Amino acid sequence: MTRKVLHIDLDAFFCAVEELHDPSLKGKPFAVGGKSDQRGVVASCSYAARQFGVRSAMPMGQALRLCPELKVIPSRHGQYSAVSKQVMALIDVSPWVERISIDEAFVEVTDLPDSIESIARTLRDRINQTLNLPVSIGAATNKLVAKIANDWGKKQKTGPNPPNTITVIPPGEEAAFLAPLSVQSLWGIGPKSAQKLEGLGIRTIGVLAQTPKETLEALFGRFGPDLRLRALGIDNRPMIVEQIVKSISNEITFAEDLTDEEMLLARFRKLAEKVGQRLRKAALAGTTVQIKLRWSDFTTITRQKTLPSPSNLDHEIFETAALLFRDNYSRGRPVRLIGVGVSNLCPPVRQLSLWDDDQQKEHQLLSAVDELRERYGKDIIRRA
Ligand SMILES: [Mg+2]
Numbered sequence: 001m002t003r004k005v006l007h008i009d010l011d012a013f014f015c016a017v018e019e020l021h022d023p024s025l026k027g028k029p030f031a032v033g034g035k036s037d038q039r040g041v042v043a044s045c046s047y048a049a050r051q052f053g054v055r056s057a058m059p060m061g062q063a064l065r066l067c068p069e070l071k072v073i074p075s076r077h078g079q080y081s082a083v084s085k086q087v088m089a090l091i092d093v094s095p096w097v098e099r100i101s102i103d104e105a106f107v108e109v110t111d112l113p114d115s116i117e118s119i120a121r122t123l124r125d126r127i128n129q130t131l132n133l134p135v136s137i138g139a140a141t142n143k144l145v146a147k148i149a150n151d152w153g154k155k156q157k158t159g160p161n162p163p164n165t166i167t168v169i170p171p172g173e174e175a176a177f178l179a180p181l182s183v184q185s186l187w188g189i190g191p192k193s194a195q196k197l198e199g200l201g202i203r204t205i206g207v208l209a210q211t212p213k214e215t216l217e218a219l220f221g222r223f224g225p226d227l228r229l230r231a232l233g234i235d236n237r238p239m240i241v242e243q244i245v246k247s248i249s250n251e252i253t254f255a256e257d258l259t260d261e262e263m264l265l266a267r268f269r270k271l272a273e274k275v276g277q278r279l280r281k282a283a284l285a286g287t288t289v290q291i292k293l294r295w296s297d298f299t300t301i302t303r304q305k306t307l308p309s310p311s312n313l314d315h316e317i318f319e320t321a322a323l324l325f326r327d328n329y330s331r332g333r334p335v336r337l338i339g340v341g342v343s344n345l346c347p348p349v350r351q352l353s354l355w356d357d358d359q360q361k362e363h364q365l366l367s368a369v370d371e372l373r374e375r376y377g378k379d380i381i382r383r384a
Contacts, residue, residue, distance in 0.1 A: 004141070005109075005139070007104075007139075008137050009136050009138075009150055012044050013103035014075065015031070016133045021079070028048055029067050031073070035072060035074075040059070041057055042060060047160050047161055051159075080102055087127060090123070093107065093123070095241065098241060106143050117139060120137040124136075136150055139168040141174065142234070144233065145177065149177065152185075174232070179205055181205050182203060183197050183203060183204065248342055250339065250341075251292055254337065259335070264325065265322055269318050272318035279342060280348075284346070286312070286346070289321055291303055291304075291325055291339065291341075294336045295335060305323065
């Protein structure tokens with residue numbers, strides 16, 4: 001099946017947000033970032049500033065030498081995060097949204113009936129009109145080509161205005177589109193790899209695609225064959241969707257309605273144990289315990305109680321569930337289904353080592369994202 005993947009990237013995002021705040025900036029050369037006397041760098045620069053050669057990640061001192069009239073605006077990251085959330089809400093047209101950074105995301109729309117081009121136009125118009133922000137979109141059959149198409153499309157639009165452009169690579173034209181581009185446009189080819197390839201006279205993706213497998217294996221080991229596929233525009237990577245678990249719960253429907261209080265409590269205990277186990281496996285704890293009760297006539301209630309501190313312990317979950325059950329159970333009334341859940345999840349406070357581990361992972365993730373964005377992005381990237 002042919003996939004439909006969009007790469008959505010706001011144009012000079014921080015600058016665009018600043019222009020909303022102060023419309024007099026529109027069309028003027030300005031940059032968001034640190035001051036030159038503090039060794040600051042350009043986090044984002046307006047398209048007017050780019051006319052002078054100013055670029056993202058450039059030291060502010062250098063930017064000011066290139067463009068003495070450059071206005072420098074201190075970064076207001078909280079503001080950009082807030083607007084980013086609004087953008088992400090607008091592009092939420094499928095369950096397959098992969099957020100890459102504060103101003104960039106993939107959206108897979110394979111399951112939507114409309115053409116990829118019309119979906120891209122709809123999303124761009126929506127962002128233009130609702131938020132008054134410029135955005136460029138690349139559309140292709142996979143993430144790799146959608147991203148490169150977008151970067152390429154943006155570069156075609158030179159001038160003082162944001163590109164706000166849509167670039168579509170139809171199915172089957174991936175390899176032909178990539179062929180004339182520099183090997184460095186490919187994911188995974190940094191300056192070092194590019195140098196290696198250049199040593200063999202391989203400068204374009206087209207030449208790379210025709211390079212014998214053995215040569216690439218000798219150069220890049222087991223990534224060699226992968227590289228060749230990418231050069232042909234083949235990329236089967238799926239969307240990486242953040243799974244935000246909001247609650248963990250289990251329920252059971254009885255084969256025959258139960259009326260015996262002790263038997264029901266025994267079932268509650270089993271459910272509490274299951275929920276506790278799942279929480280601990282996920283290294284989570286929660287502060288709210290919820291029960292669900294459905295009677296034989298299908299009327300259903302849920303009741304919840306907040307714990308004094310987050311827990312993932314079976315007995316605490318059970319005791320709270322039992323309390324809620326006793327408060328709401330009418331003796332002799334047949335019960336069809338019961339459920340136990342824990343929500344308001346957070347890392348367990350009792351297991352400090354896990355928490356530290358999570359933080360370390362978070363740091364590793366952040367540095368990886370930073371590295372990627374440094375190589376491929378135009379703006380300095382922070383994960384919000
Ligand atoms: Mg951008």
